[in-house]
Amino acid sequence: xxxxxxxxxxxxxxxxxxxxxxxxxxxxxxxxxxxxxxxxxxxxxxxxxxxxxxxxxxxxxxxxxxxxxxxxxxxxxxxxxxxxxxxxxxxxxxxxxxxxxxxxxxxxxxxxxxxxxxxxxxxxxxxxxxxxxxxxxxxxxxxxxxxxxxxxxxxxxxxxxxxxxxxxxxxxxxxxxxxxxxxxxxxxxxxxxxxxxxxxxxxxxxxxxxxxxxxxxxxxxxxxxxxxxxxxxxxxxxxxxxxxxxxxxxxxxxxxxxxxxxxxxxxxxxxxxxxxxxxxxxxxxxxxxxxxxxxxxxxxxxxxxxxxxxxxxxxxxxxxxxxxxxxxxxxxxxxxxxxxxxxxxxxxxxxxxxxxxxxxxxxxxxxxxxxxxxxxxxxxxxxxxxxxxxxxxxxxxxxxxxxxxxxxxxxxxxxxxxxxxxxxxxxxxxxxxxxxxxxxxxxxxxxxxxxxxxxxxxxxxxxxxxxxxxxxxxxxxxxxxxxxxxxxxxxxxxxxxxxxxxxxxxxxxxxxxxxxxxxxxxxxxxxxxxxxxxxxxxxxxxxxxxxxxxxxxxxxxxxxxxxxxxxxxxxxxxxxxxxxxxxxxxxxxxxxxxxxxxxxxxxxxxxxxxxxxxxxxxxxxxxxxxxxxxxxxxxxxxxxxxxxxxxxxxxxxxxxxxxxxxxxxxxxxxxxxxxxxxxxxxxxxxxxxxxxxxxxxxxxxxxxxxxxxxxxx
Amino acid sequence: xxxxxxxxxxxxxxxxxxxxxxxxxxxxxxxxxxxxxxxxxxxxxxxxxxxxxxxxxxxxxxxxxxxxxxxxxxx
Numbered sequence: 110x111x112x113x114x115x116x117x118x119x120x121x122x123x124x125x126x127x128x129x130x131x132x133x134x135x136x137x138x139x140x141x142x143x144x145x146x147x148x149x150x151x152x153x154x155x156x157x158x159x160x161x162x163x164x165x166x167x168x169x170x171x172x173x174x175x176x177x178x179x180x181x182x183x184x185x186x187x188x189x190x191x192x193x194x195x196x197x198x199x200x201x202x203x204x205x206x207x208x209x210x211x212x213x214x215x216x217x218x219x220x221x222x223x224x225x226x227x228x229x230x231x232x233x234x235x236x237x238x239x240x241x242x243x244x245x246x247x248x249x250x251x252x253x254x255x256x257x258x259x260x261x262x263x264x265x266x267x268x269x270x271x272x273x274x275x276x277x278x279x280x281x282x283x284x285x286x287x288x289x290x291x292x293x294x295x296x297x298x299x300x301x302x303x304x305x306x307x308x309x310x311x312x313x314x315x316x317x318x319x320x321x322x323x324x325x326x327x328x329x330x331x332x333x334x335x336x337x338x339x340x341x342x343x344x345x346x347x348x349x350x351x352x353x354x355x356x357x358x359x360x361x362x363x364x365x366x367x368x369x370x371x372x373x374x375x376x377x378x379x380x381x382x383x384x385x386x387x388x389x390x391x392x393x394x395x396x397x398x399x400x401x402x403x404x405x406x407x408x409x410x411x412x413x414x415x416x417x418x419x420x421x422x423x424x425x426x427x428x429x430x431x432x433x434x435x436x437x438x439x440x441x442x443x444x445x446x447x448x449x450x451x452x453x454x455x456x457x458x459x460x461x462x463x464x465x466x467x468x469x470x471x472x473x474x475x476x477x478x479x480x481x482x483x484x485x486x487x488x489x490x491x492x493x494x495x496x497x498x499x500x501x502x503x504x505x506x507x508x509x510x511x512x513x514x515x516x517x518x519x520x521x522x523x524x525x526x527x528x529x530x531x532x533x534x535x536x537x538x539x540x541x542x543x544x545x546x547x548x549x550x551x552x553x554x555x556x557x558x559x560x561x562x563x564x565x566x567x568x569x570x571x572x573x574x575x576x577x578x579x580x581x582x583x584x585x586x587x588x589x590x591x592x593x594x595x596x597x598x599x600x601x602x603x604x605x606x607x608x609x610x611x612x613x614x615x616x617x618x619x620x621x622x623x624x625x626x627x628x629x630x631x632x633x634x635x636x637x638x639x640x641x642x643x644x645x646x647x648x649x650x651x652x653x654x655x656x657x658x659x660x661x662x663x664x665x666x667x668x669x670x671x672x673x674x675x676x677x678x679x680x681x682x683x684x685x686x687x688x689x690x691x692x693x694x695x696x697x698x699x700x701x702x703x704x705x706x707x708x709x710x711x712x713x714x715x716x717x718x719x720x721x722x723x724x725x726x727x728x729x730x731x732x733x734x735x736x737x738x739x740x741x742x743x744x745x746x747x748x749x750x751x752x753x754x755x756x757x758x759x760x761x762x763x764x765x766x767x768x769x770x771x772x773x774x775x776x777x778x779x780x781x782x783x784x785x786x787x788x789x790x791x792x793x794x795x796x797x798x799x800x801x802x803x804x805x806x807x808x809x810x811x812x813x814x815x816x817x818x819x820x821x822x
Numbered sequence: 823x824x825x826x827x828x829x830x831x832x833x834x835x836x837x838x839x840x841x842x843x844x845x846x847x848x849x850x851x852x853x854x855x856x857x858x859x860x861x862x863x864x865x866x867x868x869x870x871x872x873x874x875x876x877x878x879x880x881x882x883x884x885x886x887x888x889x890x891x892x893x894x895x896x897x
Binding site for chain 2: 185187213214216377408409410498501502503505515606613614
C-alpha cells in the first residue's frame with residue numbers, strides 16, 4: 110500500500126487503523142461517508158483495478174484510518190473484490206475489523222462474520238440499517254448479542270447518521286483491551302475434535318501466537334496457511350493421523366465429503382442460534398415488500414426488456430445531447446487557448462509543439478469529460494439503486510449465448526458513444542474472464558469518432574439517399590461481428606467452463622447523492638489524470654513524427670513559388686502541395702511508404718496506410734490526414750465536398766470498402782487503448798488486443814476487398 | 823428427483839443436496855443456499871434462461887443451468 114496516503118495524520122497521536130468489511134449492499138461506503146469531518150482518500154489496491162477508499166478522521170484522542178474493503182459474501186476468492194478483501198485481511202497490518210452487517214438480514218450477514226471470527230482479530234460489529242430494521246419491526250438485542258458472540262455489537266444507521274459515535278467508542282475500548290477470543294460455538298462432533306486437537310497441542314506445548322482453539326479450527330477447515338506452518342514442525346507426524354480422523358468424523362456428521370460445505374453448515378446453524386436468541390420480529394402478514402412490487406414490473410417477462418431499453422435510450426440521449434453542450438465550450442476553449450498562447454511564442458517549432466501537439470492533444474481528451482461525467486452519473490444511479498442486477502437478470506440469457514454476461518450489455522452499448530467510458534464501465538463485471546472478454550469486444554461497437562470516416566466514405570461512394578442506410582449497416586454489422594468475435598474468443602482464448610451466474614438482487618434503495626457525487630468525481634479525476642498525462646506525451650510524439658525532419662529546401666522553394674503567384678486560390682493550392690510533400694518526407698510519411706506493401710493486398714495506397722496509422726492516435730485524425738494527404742489543406746471535415754470528390758476519384762470502390770472494414774475493427778484510439786490496458790490489468794492484454802484486432806481487421810478487409818472487386822467487375 | 827429449475831413460479835421448496843462442482847457450491851453456500859435451506863421461486867427471465875429465487879430475505883438470480891444442480895423437495 111502506498112505509505113504516502115497515510116501521512117495526512119501527524120505521527121505523535123494514537124492511531125487506529127480499521128479494516129471495514131461487510132457483504133455487498135450493506136451500506137459500508139455510506140457508513141464511512143456519514144462520519145463527520147472525514148477526509149477521503151481514493152486510490153487503487155495495488156495491482157488491481159479495484160477502488161480503494163481510505164477515510165481519515167479524528168475522534169477523541171485518536172486518529173482513525175478506515176480502509177473500506179470491497180464487499181464480499183464469503184472468503185471464496187471468486188471475484189477480484191473478494192480476493193482483494195481476503196488478501197488485505199490476511200496480510201496487511203491493521204488494528205481491528207469493523208464488520209458491517211445489514212440488520213434486516215442478519216442471518217445471511219453473519220455468515221461472513223463467522224469466517225472473520227476464526228481469524229483471531231479484534232472485531233466490532235456494526236448493526237447497520239437500524240432505521241430500516243425498526244420500520245420492519247425487527248428488534249435486535251445488541252447487548253445480549255455482544256455477550257453471546259464475545260464481540261461488541263453496535264446499532265448504527267448510515268442513512269440517519271445515528272449510532273456512529275457509539276460505534277467509534279466501542280472501537281476505542283476494543284483497541285484498549287487485549288484481543289478477546291470470539292465465541293464461535295460448533296456442533297458437538299466438531300467441538301469434540303477441536304478439543305482433541307487442542308489437548309494434543311497443549312501436551313506438546315506448541316508455541317503459537319494464536320490460541321490453540323483457533324489453530325484447531327483452522328486445521329479442521331483445511332486452512333492452507335495454518336497447515337504450512339505446522340507442516341514443518343516435528344509434531345506434524347503425530348498430528349496428521351489425528352487430523353485425518355477428525356476430518357472423517359466431521360464429514361460423516363455432515364454427510365458430505367466437502368469440509369468447506371460442512372463448516373458453512375456449522376456457521377449457519379451457529380448464526381441461526383444467535384438470530385433466534387437476539388432478534389425479535391413482530392410477525393407481520395406476509396405482504397409483498399416494496400422491492401417485490403417494483404420487481405414485478407421491472408423484471409416482468411414481457412415489460413422488463415422494453416422498460417430497460419427505454420432507460421438506456423434516455424441515458425444515451427442525455428449523455429450525447431447534454432454532453433455536447435459543454436463539449437462545444439471545451440472545444441472553443443482549447444481553440445481559443447491555442448490562438449492566444451500561439452502568438453506569444455516566438456520560436457516556430459515550440460509554438461507548433463505547444464499549439465498543434467500539446468493543446469490539441471490534451472484538448473481532445475478533455476473534450477470527452479462531459480460525456481464521461483453524465484454516463485457515470487447514470488451508471489452510478491443504475492448501480493446504487495439496485496437496478497443493474499435486474500438488467501443482468503433480464504439480458505443474461507441472450508448474452509450467454511455469445512459467451513458473455515448479462516451485465517456486458519452496459520459497456521457494449523456505451524461503446525457506441527466512446528470506447529473510453531465503455532472500458533471503464535466494464536468494471537461492473539465482477540468476474541475476470543467475463544470482464545476481459547467484454548473489454549475485447551467493446552471495440553467492435555463503432556464509437557462516435559469513427560462516424561466522420563464513415564460519413565466521408567458513404568458520401569463518396571453512395572448516393573446521398575443511400576448514405577444513411579449504409580451508416581446503419583456499418584453500425585449493425587460491427588455489432589454482429591462483435592457478437593461473433595465474442596463467441597470465437599469464448600471458444601478459443603477464453604475457453605473453459607462457463608462462469609456460474611449466481612447474483613444477489615439487492616433491495617431497491619434511494620441513491621445517496623453524496624456517494625454518487627463522490628464516485629463520479631473520483632472516476633473523472635482518475636480519467637483526467639491518467640489518460641491526460643499519457644495523451645499529452647503521445648500527442649507530442651505524433652506531432653513530432655508528422656513534422657520532422659524539416660526540409661528547408663522544399664519549404665524555401667514553395668515559399669518562392671507562393672510569393673510569385675497572384676491569386677489566393679493558387680496560393681492555397683501551393684500551400685496544400687507543400688503540406689503534402691512535407692508530410693510525405695516526414696517520419697510519418699516514411700512509415701507510410703514503408704508499410705505500403707503490407708496494405709497493398711487490401712488495395713490501399715501509402716496515403717490510406719498513413720491515415721490508418723494516424724487513426725491509431727484518434728479516429729477523427731483519419732479524416733484530417735486524408736485531407737492533408739490529398740492536398741486539400743488542414744481544415745477539412747467529412748462534409749468537405751472536394752475531399753469527397755478527391756476520394757471517389759483516387760480510391761477504388763473495393764479499396765474504400767476494405768478501408769471501412771479496417772476502421773470498424775482495428776485498434777481503438779490511443780486514449781482508449783491506454784484505458785483498455787489499465788482496465789485489463791496487464792500490458793500483455795494490449796498486445797493481445799492489438800494482435801486480435803489487426804488479424805481480424807486485415808483478414809476481413811482482405812475478404813471484403815476481393816468480394817467487392819469481384820462484384821464491381 | 824426434482825431440481826430447483828423444475829419449480830414453478832411462487833412454489834416453495836427445501837434444498838436436499840447441492841450437486842454443483844466445488845467452486846459453484848462455495849458460491850451458492852456463500853449466498854446461503856445449502857442443505858435444508860428454504861427457497862421460493864419468484865420470477866423467470868424471458869425464455870426461462872434465468873430464475874430469481876428468494877432465500878431468507880435475499881433475492882438471488884441464477885441461470886437455469888445452475889438451478890438444475892440444486893436438488894430440492896416440495897414443502
